[in-house]
Each structure stands twice: as C-alpha cells, then as structure tokens.
Amino acid sequence: MSIKKKAEDEEEIHVFEFYEVDHEPSLEFKDIARAKYNEIDFENDLNEEQLTIINNLKGPMLVIAGAGSGKTRTIVYAVAKLLLSGVKPSEIMLVTFTNKAANEMIKRVETLLGERPKGMWAGTFHALANRFLRIYSKTIGIKPNYVIMDESDSVALMKLSIDLANVSEIEERFPSSKVAKSILSYSINCNKTIKDVILWKYSNFDNPKIILKLEEVYKIYKKKKAEAGLLDFDDLLVFWNQLLSEKKVAQLIAKNIKYILVDEYQDTNYIQDEIIYKIISLNPERNIIVVGDDAQSIYAFRGANYENILNFPKKHADCKIYYITYNYRSIPEILELANDSIDHNMRQFKKNMRPTKPSGIKPFHVQVADDDEQALFIANQVLKLLSEGYELNEIAILCRAAFHTFKIEMQLRAKNIPFEVRAGVAFFERAHVKDVLAHLHLIENPHDELSWHRIFSMIQGIGSSSAVKIFTALLNIENPIEQLCSKEFYSTHLKGERIPQKGIKNLMNHVANMRHFSSEDRPEELIVTISKFLESYIQARYENWQDRMDDLKQLAIYAQNYDSVKRFLDSLALNRSTIEAKRWLLGDQSEEKAPLIISTIHRAKGLEWRVVFIPMLCEGFFPSSRVYGDGEAFEEERRVFYVAATRAKEKLYLITPAMIRGFRGYDIHGTSQFISELNPRVYKKATVRFDSKENEKNIGFTSAADLL
DNA sequence: GATAGGGTTGTTTTT
DNA sequence: CAACCCTATC
Numbered sequence: 001m002s003i004k005k006k007a008e009d010e011e012e013i014h015v016f017e018f019y020e021v022d023h024e025p026s027l028e029f030k031d032i033a034r035a036k037y038n039e040i041d042f043e044n045d046l047n048e049e050q051l052t053i054i055n056n057l058k059g060p061m062l063v064i065a066g067a068g069s070g071k072t073r074t075i076v077y078a079v080a081k082l083l084l085s086g087v088k089p090s091e092i093m094l095v096t097f098t099n100k101a102a103n104e105m106i107k108r109v110e111t112l113l114g115e116r117p118k119g120m121w122a123g124t125f126h127a128l129a130n131r132f133l134r135i136y137s138k139t140i141g142i143k144p145n146y147v148i149m150d151e152s153d154s155v156a157l158m159k160l161s162i163d164l165a166n167v168s169e170i171e172e173r174f175p176s177s178k179v180a181k182s183i184l185s186y187s188i189n190c191n192k193t194i195k196d197v198i199l200w201k202y203s204n205f206d207n208p209k210i211i212l213k214l215e216e217v218y219k220i221y222k223k224k225k226a227e228a229g230l231l232d233f234d235d236l237l238v239f240w241n242q243l244l245s246e247k248k249v250a251q252l253i254a255k256n257i258k259y260i261l262v263d264e265y266q267d268t269n270y271i272q273d274e275i276i277y278k279i280i281s282l283n284p285e286r287n288i289i290v291v292g293d294d295a296q297s298i299y300a301f302r303g304a305n306y307e308n309i310l311n312f313p314k315k316h317a318d319c320k321i322y323y324i325t326y327n328y329r330s331i332p333e334i335l336e337l338a339n340d341s342i343d344h345n346m347r348q349f350k351k352n353m354r355p356t357k358p359s360g361i362k363p364f365h366v367q368v369a370d371d372d373e374q375a376l377f378i379a380n381q382v383l384k385l386l387s388e389g390y391e392l393n394e395i396a397i398l399c400r401a402a403f404h405t406f407k408i409e410m411q412l413r414a415k416n417i418p419f420e421v422r423a424g425v426a427f428f429e430r431a432h433v434k435d436v437l438a439h440l441h442l443i444e445n446p447h448d449e450l451s452w453h454r455i456f457s458m459i460q461g462i463g464s465s466s467a468v469k470i471f472t473a474l475l476n477i478e479n480p481i482e483q484l485c486s487k488e489f490y491s492t493h494l495k496g497e498r499i500p501q502k503g504i505k506n507l508m509n510h511v512a513n514m515r516h517f518s519s520e521d522r523p524e525e526l527i528v529t530i531s532k533f534l535e536s537y538i539q540a541r542y543e544n545w546q547d548r549m550d551d552l553k554q555l556a557i558y559a560q561n562y563d564s565v566k567r568f569l570d571s572l573a574l575n576r577s578t579i580e581a582k583r584w585l586l587g588d589q590s591e592e593k594a595p596l597i598i599s600t601i602h603r604a605k606g607l608e609w610r611v612v613f614i615p616m617l618c619e620g621f622f623p624s625s626r627v628y629g630d631g632e633a634f635e636e637e638r639r640v641f642y643v644a645a646t647r648a649k650e651k652l653y654l655i656t657p658a659m660i661r662g663f664r665g666y667d668i669h670g671t672s673q674f675i676s677e678l679n680p681r682v683y684k685k686a687t688v689r690f691d692s693k694e695n696e697k698n699i700g701f702t703s704a705a706d707l708l
Numbered sequence: 709g710a711t712a713g714g715g716t717t718g719t720t721t722t723t
Numbered sequence: 724c725a726a727c728c729c730t731a732t733c
Contacts, residue, residue: 098723126723151722233723301721401720423721431725463711498709500733574723602721624720640721 040084040112042077049324050074053289054081057259060280060316062309063291066353067338067646068329068608071291072101075261076108078289082259083109083117093121093257093279095128097264099575101606102127121257125272126233127574129240133231134570136249140242143229145566147445148573152429154232155181156450161221170209175202184218188234189269189303194218227475228449237271244278254282264605265292265312269303277315286316295342295351298602298640300632327353329608331360334652337682338645344677345635353646363645363652365675365683369690370659370666371616375411377655377688378613382417382596385611385651392418393594394610398601398644399423400622404615405598418595422603428572432538432548433555437572439530443517443565446480458537459510461503469497470507484511523559523568527552601644612648614641615655618669641674654683 042051050070053063054077065071075094082092096102102122110116121128130148137144149157159177167174175183179202186197194214198205205211225231231239243249260283262268262276280288290312297306313319327335332355339352368374382395399405402424412419427433435458438451445451449471456467473493474480483489490504513533517526531552539545562568597609616622623637645652654675659666670676675683 124723236723298721299723302723403719425724461711465710500710503711600721626720 040077040080042081046070046074046077047324047326049322049326050077053322053324054078056320056322057082057289058285058287060286060312060319061289062265062312062319062321063289063324064309064321064351065291065293065324066327066351067293067296067643068327068353069324070326070328071263071293071324072105072108072606074324075263075289075291076105076112078261079105079109079117079120080112083113087258088119089117090119090121091256091258092117093128093260094123095125095260095262095276096122097124097267097605099123099127101263124574125240125268125275126236129236130570130574132243132249133236133239136243136246139246139249140239142226142231142239143445145445146229146231147441147448147569148236149230149232149450150429150573151181151233153230153450156453157224157230157232158184158217158221160449160453161217161224164220165213165217167213167217170213172207172210174210174213175205179205180214180217183214184221185234186303188238189271190305191270191274224449228447229445230448230450237275241271241275241278244275244282250278250282253279254284258283258285258287260288262288262290263292264296265290265309266294266297266306267292267299267302267304268308269305270308271303273305273308280316288316295345295348295639296605296643296646298605298636298643300636323351325351325354326356328356329649330646331355331357331650333360333362333682334645334648334650337363337652337678338642340678340682341638341645341674342642345638347632347635357649360650362682362684363648363654364686365617366653366655367671367685367687368655368657371407371657371661373688373690374615374655374657375407376690378408378615378653379411379415379417381613381653382412383415386417390611391594392596395613396597396599396604396607396609396611396647397613397615398599398604398647399614400601400616400624400640402600404621408598408615412596412598418593419598420595422597422599427551427554430548430551432534432542433551435534435538436527436530436552436555437569439514439517440523440526440565440569442481442514443519443521443526444569447475449475452480455510456507458534459503459506461500461506466497466499466503469494469499481511481514481517484508485515519565521565523562523565524556526565527556527559531556601640604647605643608647608649610649611651611653612644613653613655614644615657616660617654617656617672617675618658618660619672620669621660622672623674638674 042054046054047070050073053061053074057078063071063074065074079092079094083089094102094105096105102124106117106120106122121131123131133140133142133146134144137146155177158181162174162177162180183194183197183202186192186201187194190197192200195206195211198211225235244253257279260276260279268276276288276290280286290309292306292309294306294309297304313321330338335353335355342348366377368377378397385395386392397405397408399408405421405423409419409421428437435454438448438454441448441451442455452471452474453467456462456470462470470484473489474483477483477489477493485508487508490499510533513529517529531549534552535549538548542548559568562571597604599607614622619625622641623634627633627637645654656671656675657669659668661667
C-alpha cells in the first residue's frame, strides 16, 4: 500500500496501514475467538502464577520472571488471550529485545490461534522507532529517505567529524572516534551531560579543553548527519521520543494502541524507559505489562539500567507485581549452581528459581592444560554426545567474547562437525559486503557522506584529501551521480584543487556504472549488477576474492526477500544479529541438518540447549580483564555467567584452561572467581589431559569417570 | 602535496 | 584481520 502525501491530515489517517506489508488486520479476531476460545486450554497450559497474569491484563503490571520460567509462553498466551477477547492486532504493541524474538512470538501466537495476527506493532525499540519515523519524518523535520547507519558507520562519521574539528590544537590525548561515539551514546541513552559521562566512565579525559572540543565535534557530527540524511541507532530513540511529545501524533497513538507488552525490561535504558512512560501516559487505561529479570541484566555497556525494572512500580500507581518462579528448563543441579553464583551479587534482589525437572547430573568443572586442549576437549566431547544420541542443534558453546571462539572453530572444522557462529563481525558488516551496500545507499540517498567516502576509497588515485574535497563539492548539488560523470563538474566545482587526473578519470568511469540505477529496481538485480562491476576491484584487493564474490551472491539471494531498496536497507540495519553468514562445515553438501551453535553469551539470551559448554573460565578472560574490583561492572560480569549457565537444560560443562597462548608464549591464568567462589558441592571436578597434540587421545578423567 | 604500500598494532558484550 | 602510522614515490 503506498501513501500519497496530499494533505497532512490524510497522511495521518493512513498511519496504521503504511509501511508494513502485512499490516492490515486481515482477520476478524472476534470470529476466531468464538471458534477458538474453547480449544485453547489456558488452565492446563499455564501454571497458577502464569494464569494469574493473563487473567489480569488491565492496568500496569510488572512481571519478574526468572530464567526458564516460561516467560515467553506467558507473553504469547497473554497476546492470544487479548486477540481472542476482540482486541485487534494493530492495537497491541510488543517490544522485544531482538526482532527475531518478536517474530518467534508472533509465530507462536499463530500456532495457538491457527491464524497469523497481522499488523501487530512488534519489534525492538529501534525497529518500532523506525516504523513511526518513516511515517512521521516530516513532523519532526528529518529527511524522509534517511538511511540508518550501523555502529561502524557511525564511528566512521565521528572520525570525519573529529578530523574537521582541529583536534591537534589540544596537546592532551584526544578520545578516539570509537570512544567519542561511545561517550555521546552514553550521554543520550542515560540522560547525562558529556562531562558527567566522562567523570563516570572515562575520567582520564576529564579536562575542560577536551570536553569543550568534544562538544564541538558532536555539533559537527550532528550537522553531518542532518546534511547527509543519516540516522544512528541513538537517533531512532531520540526522534521517537521527540515524536511522542507532538500532540497530534501522540493522540493518534493513544487512540490506536491499547495494550503494551515490553519484554526484557531489565535491559532498557533511560530513554527507552521514558518512551514507555510517555506511551502509557497517553493510554487512558494504562494497560501495560513489563517483563524482566534483574538477575539477567547484561547490557549496561549500552546504557541499560536494571533499576528501571525496580522503579517501574514506583512510577506507575496501582502497578501489580507478579513473580513467576518455577523453572521448566533446567535440572535442579544446574539451577543450584546458578543460584549459588548469583547469590554472590550484593546489589540484587534475592530470589531463587524453583526446579520442576527431575534430578540429573551435576555440572562439570573441567580443567585442561591450555586453550588448544580446551578446543580439543570440546570437539571430542561433542562427538561423544552425538554418539550418545544428542543432536547437533541441542548443543551450544557459549563464549564471553567473540575471539574465544577461534580455536574451537578450528577443532570443530578439523573433526567435520557442522556449526554456526553467532559472534564477531556480522556478515553484512564485512568490508566487501559494505562496498556493495554503499552503492545501494546512494540510490536512496545521493548525499550519503559515508557511502561516497567508501566509494572514493575504492578508487585508485583518490586518497583521503581528494575525497573530502569532492564530497564537499557534491554536497551542494543536485543529482551527484550524474554530475560526477561529467568533466564540467570537476572544472567548475573543483577548480584549482590538486586532484590527480588519474583519480578523476577512474572516478568518472566508476560512477558511470551507477547512472542507470533507480530506486524502483529490485534490490537483488542491483546487487548482481554492482557485484559485477566491483569484481575486478575485489580481485585486486583480496586474496580470497573468490569466497568474497560468493558472499555477494548470497547477498543477492537474501535480497530476493525484498521488493524495495529502502526496506532492504532498513532490515539490514535493524537485524544485524538475526541474519548470519552460515559457516557450515559440510561433510556432504546435501545434508542440511541444523548445526551446533557457537555464540557469544549476549546473543544467546533467551535461548536454551540440552548441553552447554562455557569455555575460558579463567581470570582475565571471564571475568574479563577490563573489569576490576567488585563493583557494579563485576556484578554484571557475574550476571553474564549466570545467563550462560541457565541456558543449559541437562548438561553443563564449565571449562578452565590453565594456560592461554598469547602473542608471545603462554600465559598462566588462575581459575575464574566465578568457579572458585562456588560451593564445591554444586559441581563435579574433572581434569582432562591429552598425551600429545597429534595423538588426541584422552588419557582419562582423573575424578569424573562419568563425564558423559 | 597527495597517494600507496609496508609494517605494526591490539581486540567484550550489540540495537 | 583491519585500522593505524610511517615512509617512499608520484
């Protein structure tokens, strides 16, 4: 459905029909209600705690839900119940931590009802913000064709801003572009001044001259974003928040959205909390359910503050508070270890998960000689588990940091075990993929500074200084792509500048390829075309160019799912972690069984497996060496460990290598405090040795013969 | 003055 | 492995 902007009022009437294809409610849920109401056995499917919740959906409510307590199930049933009672899908807003989680919940509602609830406002804060901003860009004065930058783009733009701000006049060391961006983000997400953020997180930059200069840099950064039509992740929240203060829009939202559910509330930050507060205030019945677990708050580095969940009842009069405490995921032994661990956190609400599963075997603490043997142990153990009848997709390896996965990947590859990595640089952030995407960005938004710089850097004869000059010249002209193809552009707008002739010639040739692009073209076809004319560049630049060209084919295949460039780009920016490059290890190509997962703990949030391995449990790695003392940061680190352990249903392997190979030689690291502080009763100790790297035979388990 | 290429560095976690 | 700095070359 397209929207023709005739008058402002008309624009607003279309609000709930625009942008999402499957947006209009195609079903009369009241009819389904009659047919389905008796089929869903709420009383049988939910426990008493959960039933209480779905029977009290009016007014503000806080649900404290421990790990594995059927939190998602409760939300899904709550949504189903609302729909059955006649609430339209488009009257429900469901805020989740990832867009994948939103899709899965909708799928489960669909399974329950037999029909897909089309038109729900479901997604992350950022994705929902984008949906509103695409409709109301005009209202708050941002370009309607704005492009969302990912984090590395934002940092790159920050670097350009720093370069323009004459930082060299300050003698002291100035924050890097990454740190500068991070300070700005904290300031926005936590509602603090720049000075406060510096005192809080970066006290080494506490210097009036630096702070003044930073403010200047941020002004340039902001101006650049506005000129180029770029939004960073923080802008999505800032502008959404701003939009909610616009009377007309606010009234419309208040009228149309009747129920709000927010998952993972412990990981919201100040501005997200404020957004929710504003939306509830607009809602006459204040129907909101906020779900979370302060013990699982692991995103403080993004400004998240678990106190939002604790303060929620204080902010909302007559807020009901419910707890769901029964754990349906893990055996009691795993819960005992997790409970023991989290009890060491002082700044936490005391609560214990209550087991419902039958007893099994205690978690293992496995000590190995070094990180090579750790990888070897994991690979061997996976093979044993497979021979025991476990499936690959029932096993996960959860790491504190992306680089912890490298050696494990190598061993799994060597043993032909198929796996998928969910860590590190995402597929769509790899250099050659971004090279292609830069061309797509310019179709939507021909003044996108970052994309131009990326393209300039691909061209022989144009370096950083020519790039700045050319961009400055094209910023103020219409239709830069066309202009860059003509000699006159260079002779009129860049008169007297020293730009190598070779560079100009190459640039003209390159841009000539882009002349016939149109935003009406299908993204897939565009990608094929662009890949073709980038092939020689990729060949020249990368040794593994063949692999990279294959990636671009994958990109084109993925793009088939989208019919417009704008939607394709939005989806890429907002679904970073959902769309993975599958690093399959194929014994034979035909076998497409779901693989084993190697993931960071952060990305494993909300998921579960029968067997979980947690490697690198030694001081300096987990907890990370960046965390000192026993303050809030250290407690968050412990919560990360807690989240990892509570992913496991049946078997949990905690692994500590005694030595780790660093840049030069081995370093000895002590056992992680998260292990040593535990009551030894809650785990079984095992030591695993290999007689040599070549001969990967286990000599034996010294104290846990029943390691399987 | 500007670019290209070599060598060195150092890496938490993500919307 | 990619983002930096330094230096040789155009």
